[in-house]
Amino acid sequence: MSFAAGRPMLAIPGPSPVPDRVLRAMHRASPDIYEGELVDLNIRVLGDLRRLAGTRHHVAAYIGNGHAAWEAATMNLLAPGDQALVLVTGLFGRGWAEAAEGLGIAVERMEFPDHSAPDPQRLADRLAADREGRIRAVLVCQIDTATSVRADIPAIRAAMGDHPAALAVDAIAALGCEPMRMDDWGVDVLVSASQKGLMVPPGLGFVWFSERVAKGSGAVTPYWNWTPRAQAEQLWQSWGGTPPVQHIHGLAEALTMLLDEETLPAAWARHEGLAAATWAALDAWGQGGEIGALVSDPAARARSVTAVGLPGAERLRAWTARHAGLTLGLGLGAVQPGDALRIAHMGHLTAQAHLGTLATIESAMVALGLPHGTGGTSAAAAEIARRSTAATG
Numbered sequence: 001m002s003f004a005a006g007r008p009m010l011a012i013p014g015p016s017p018v019p020d021r022v023l024r025a026m027h028r029a030s031p032d033i034y035e036g037e038l039v040d041l042n043i044r045v046l047g048d049l050r051r052l053a054g055t056r057h058h059v060a061a062y063i064g065n066g067h068a069a070w071e072a073a074t075m076n077l078l079a080p081g082d083q084a085l086v087l088v089t090g091l092f093g094r095g096w097a098e099a100a101e102g103l104g105i106a107v108e109r110m111e112f113p114d115h116s117a118p119d120p121q122r123l124a125d126r127l128a129a130d131r132e133g134r135i136r137a138v139l140v141c142q143i144d145t146a147t148s149v150r151a152d153i154p155a156i157r158a159a160m161g162d163h164p165a166a167l168a169v170d171a172i173a174a175l176g177c178e179p180m181r182m183d184d185w186g187v188d189v190l191v192s193a194s195q196k197g198l199m200v201p202p203g204l205g206f207v208w209f210s211e212r213v214a215k216g217s218g219a220v221t222p223y224w225n226w227t228p229r230a231q232a233e234q235l236w237q238s239w240g241g242t243p244p245v246q247h248i249h250g251l252a253e254a255l256t257m258l259l260d261e262e263t264l265p266a267a268w269a270r271h272e273g274l275a276a277a278t279w280a281a282l283d284a285w286g287q288g289g290e291i292g293a294l295v296s297d298p299a300a301r302a303r304s305v306t307a308v309g310l311p312g313a314e315r316l317r318a319w320t321a322r323h324a325g326l327t328l329g330l331g332l333g334a335v336q337p338g339d340a341l342r343i344a345h346m347g348h349l350t351a352q353a354h355l356g357t358l359a360t361i362e363s364a365m366v367a368l369g370l371p372h373g374t375g376g377t378s379a380a381a382a383e384i385a386r387r388s389t390a391a392t393g
């Protein structure tokens with residue numbers, strides 16, 4: 001029999017669950033786009049986006065997904081022939097490198113294999129060897145969503161020392177879930193999108209940029225140029241044409257929830273707790289077996305998604321969808337395809353819903369006869385209980 005009737009649960013790392021409040025805010029006819037409420041709301045949203053990233057500098061918004069924001073960031077920052085060093089920790093870093101190559105950038109990849117975080121020393125050594133300062137930018141994913149590896153952005157910035165390269169960070173799977181303090185950390189370019197930690201349907205991409213790189217590469221096409229968007233005086237200029245009316249309303253609602261109601265420190269602590277509960281479950285299930293988080297160093301693990309090695313993962317994903325209404329993330333780029341999956345814990349997610357996800361995974365392992373240690377669900381529940389007494393949130 002099936003237990004899949006009821007509200008389905010999407011635990012994939014994007015798109016993440018959208019709050020009903022955000023959906024309701026979007027459900028409206030288009031208003032006057034020349035003056036009035038929408039114009040004011042857009043100004044507020046752009047200010048909130050800067051607060052979200054921790055910057056007093058610039059933000060350009062685009063109708064597009066993360067791939068669009070990658071291209072926008074790259075061609076504003078770099079011109080064809082410029083050198084970029086991409087720190088690769090998984091499929092998404094590789095994807096950004098390919099996007100840059102497609103724009104004519106001379107890309108060098110520094111690979112960090114086996115689900116390990118970028119090593120700041122290797123970066124420092126490479127930049128020290130670049131005596132003429134030919135590397136114009138270092139590109140890195142704060143979270144690579146495929147491997148769930150987390151990069152330590154302040155350590156990477158520190159490793160860059162006096163080298164003149166700009167630091168560009170993809171925070172698509174991190175913003176709203178993990179700390180980001182763009183100005184304090186010395187990040188020059190930050191990329192994100194609406195559908196992960198920001199709890200809004202897919203369709204918006206964002207690029208923040210510092211004063212140091214604001215002049216741009218000079219090689220950008222008019223539509224993607226960040227300058228008129230960041231300095232817009234009219235609503236249409238900030239979107240390069242007709243504004244995405246309904247998305248602006250949804251984003252305004254989501255940013256109110258995140259910045260003004262929950263607050264960022266509390267949201268970061270909640271994601272940390274949901275991640276820790278996930279790892280506690282995995283540790284118990286993995287006793288004496290092969291189940292476990294693919295990133296072994298807890299400091300290098302994302303707080304928004306966990307890539308899991310689990311023999312029989314593809315059968316397990318099919319079981320949770322069919323019998324329990326739970327969709328888990330596909331394993332991407334894992335050592336054994338079919339024996340990995342990803343558990344998302346990003347965005348609009350209560351402990352109640354996430355403990356349900358973990359308990360459902362345990363049900364699936366029992367039903368399918370997949371070997372696992374006992375006590376995973378209780379270990380996750382105990383982790384939430386322990387953290388609930390802490391001060392933050």
Ligand SMILES: *Cc1c(COP(=O)(O)O)cnc(C)c1O
Pocket residue numbers: 014065066067068092141143144145170171172173193202
């Ligand atoms: C999801 C994601 C992307 C791609 O975003 P799309 O909206 O699917 O184009 C890029 N980088 C990271 C780190 C992501 O998590």
